[in-house]
Amino acid sequence: MTDIGKTIIYYYSSTGNSLYVARFLQERLPDVELRSIPEELNNGRFEVKADKVGFVFPMHYLSLPLQVEEFLEKVSFKESPYLFAIATCGVPYWGRPFLDMNAFLSKKRRQLHGAWFLRLVSNYLPYRDTAAQWRISIRAWFAERKLKGIAKAIAQNDHHDTWQVLRDMCRRYHEEWRGRQKTIDENFSCDTEKCNSCGMCQRICPKGNIVRSDGHPVWQHNCVECLGCLHICPVEAIDYGGVTKGRRRYRHKDILPKELLHDFRG
Ligand SMILES: Cc1cc2nc3c(=O)[nH]c(=O)nc-3n(C[C@H](O)[C@H](O)[C@H](O)COP(=O)(O)O)c2cc1C
Ligand code: SF4
Ligand code: SF4
Structure with missing residues (x-):
């Protein structure tokens, strides 16, 4: 038996964009519990039992943050929940987070039902300065509008796929980054x-x-x-x-x- 109506959202966030999204969904959907991925990794808690399970994280080097990958390798589903993911990012569609996530999930005979990019503000400061305040405000307005639609889709267990372009290039870029982790x-x-x-x-x-x-x-x-x-x-x-x-x-x-x-x- 699943916990009827329960949604668990795993989030990963270093500057708050993804936590904001997880909170937004928590306020709009019934019975939502938020779980921090670093804390779950630290506590060794990998079993999940709920009607819906979501993952909200930033895009890192055109795919998943390395600790989200680590968590996906370890997580196990007690039942067959509706699965969704939201990748917050500076530039959407250039990337393959959902393809890579499905590769992890397929090892557990699961796939995402809903997948969305959500453009907010890039925190990748080594590349360029943070966007100007007016740009941040406009992005926030569009993001909130899109999020309302996402919340509705999740409430109805809708299926939603999304573009992920230049997949091979994105894979190489991400792998090269992973190779530099120790330095x-x-x-x-x-x-x-x-x-x-x-x-x-x-x-x-x-x-x-x-x-x-x-x-x-x-x-x-x-x-x-x-x-x-x-x-x-x-x-x-x-x-x-x-x-x-x-x-x-x-x-x-x-x-x-x-x-x-x-x-x-x-
Ligand atoms: C190491 C690193 C790599 C990133 N790579 C991308 C990227 O490939 N594409 C993109 O749109 N944003 C990229 N970003 C920006 C974040 O995905 C974006 O700012 C995200 O919303 C931050 O979420 P958070 O505040 O929850 O951590 C990167 C950020 C970091 C730190
Ligand atoms: S580097 Fe900054 S955050 Fe770290 S201890 Fe010093 S003041 Fe605090
Ligand atoms: S040391 Fe690395 S992993 Fe730790 S907070 Fe800084 S950037 Fe993140």
Whole structure:
């Protein structure tokens, strides 16, 4: 027996876009429980039993965040729920998150019923500065309009597929990124003059990849490049590759810093 009418939404979020989406759905659908993917990985809780199961996450390098992949490998479904996924992103359709997700799910003889991109704001600061406020507001307006439709579709168990273009190129790009995982955090540095030792960078890290020495962060070469540490630092003491100084840090306006922290390590 499933829990009748129950929806479980697994989310992954470092600057709040995906948490905002998960919350939006929680407010509009009956009996929704939100579960943080890093916390489920940390607690070793992988069994799920519900009528509907959703996954909300950012697009990372044209596909899934590495910890979402890890979770999908481990999750097991007690029943056959309606499955949906929403990838929040800066630029939709360039990517293959749902194809890759279905590859994980097919090992469990499951497939997505509903899949949507939702364009919000890119938090990939090493590439370019955060969008201007007017652009963020326009994107938020369109996103909310689309989300209302998505909520309705999920409520009705609708099927929904979506475009995913240049699939081979996207696969190569994502694989190449995965290959760099052990060296990604060599790009980070901390300005110890600015750092006030608040510990937020350590607490947001979903991999427990930051320890602190004399109060300042030291990266441990096990980074998934979520960029949570870069964006959350209240004094902008963290830089990535010498290119993020002066660029605007980002957090979704409806999400508080404390809602993005994990306290399971360190
Ligand atoms: C490592 C990394 C890679 C990213 N790659 C893409 C991408 O390929 N396409 C895209 O549209 N956005 C990309 N983004 C932007 C995020 O997907 C987008 O800002 C997302 O909404 C952030 O969600 P969050 O606030 O819940 O973490 C990337 C962000 C990061 C940190
Ligand atoms: S070190 Fe920073 S970018 Fe890397 S996983 Fe931790 S919070 Fe994310
Ligand atoms: S979040 Fe910033 S100020 Fe706080 S400990 Fe980390 S680097 Fe220092």
